[in-house]
Amino acid sequence: MPHYSAIFFLWLWTVFPLGTKPERDHLRRGLEQYRQGEYGDAEVSFRRALAVQPRFAEAAANLGNALSQQGRFAEAAQFYRMALPGLPVSARPGILQNLGNSLLKRNRLSEAVEAYRNVLRLRPGHVPAQRNLSYVLRKMTEKAEKKPLIRNIAQTQRQLTQNSEKPDEKDNRKPDANKPDQNAEKSESRSTDRIQSQTDALSGNDMETMLRQLDATEKQIRGRPTRAKAEKKVRTEEKDW
Numbered sequence: 001m002p003h004y005s006a007i008f009f010l011w012l013w014t015v016f017p018l019g020t021k022p023e024r025d026h027l028r029r030g031l032e033q034y035r036q037g038e039y040g041d042a043e044v045s046f047r048r049a050l051a052v053q054p055r056f057a058e059a060a061a062n063l064g065n066a067l068s069q070q071g072r073f074a075e076a077a078q079f080y081r082m083a084l085p086g087l088p089v090s091a092r093p094g095i096l097q098n099l100g101n102s103l104l105k106r107n108r109l110s111e112a113v114e115a116y117r118n119v120l121r122l123r124p125g126h127v128p129a130q131r132n133l134s135y136v137l138r139k140m141t142e143k144a145e146k147k148p149l150i151r152n153i154a155q156t157q158r159q160l161t162q163n164s165e166k167p168d169e170k171d172n173r174k175p176d177a178n179k180p181d182q183n184a185e186k187s188e189s190r191s192t193d194r195i196q197s198q199t200d201a202l203s204g205n206d207m208e209t210m211l212r213q214l215d216a217t218e219k220q221i222r223g224r225p226t227r228a229k230a231e232k233k234v235r236t237e238e239k240d241w
Contacts, residue, residue: 026059027056029045030043030045030062040070043067057082057086060080060082061079061080061091063079064080064102077102077103077106080095080102081099092122097116100112100115100116109136109143113140
């Protein structure tokens, strides 16, 4: 992308002769520093010129160039816009071209398109503006074509994220009739543990008392047939007598 600062410098020397005014002195010093590649010092000189004369369009345009050379494209675009109204029509295409380039560097494609179109309105057939405008329009078309693909990728990623956040389906399955009920087994285990704990709680005296009661009951059951035979024998004897 060609830079039009050199052309603008020549235009400044021919159209606006540098005088002895302070803003002109700062402008002249800034131009010398710019030619030597001292862009930071040139920036200071151009700012001093603007401090003396805030509407000094030539200083604003060259300050934009110095800032652009330092990679500060947002500030450069600001000063290019500031300079445009005060410049002659013949000087505007070069500054508009630099404005479009600084906007393109910041990926401000729509604004860059407008800047290049303004160059072509003022100077039809301007080859650099035509080339850059074609490049930006092609880039915008490619970006628009990629949007559906990016949208589909984002949708797929959301679905994958939602699936990974779902609860485990095993927890929601119905119990299998062919498999033992784990809850029932746990309940039986708790009941057995409860009975065992109750048995363990019995003292030795309680156990002996229970055994004695069982023995007494067993003796009563065994003694009943004996008494029945005795009663029968007595009745038989009474009958025979």
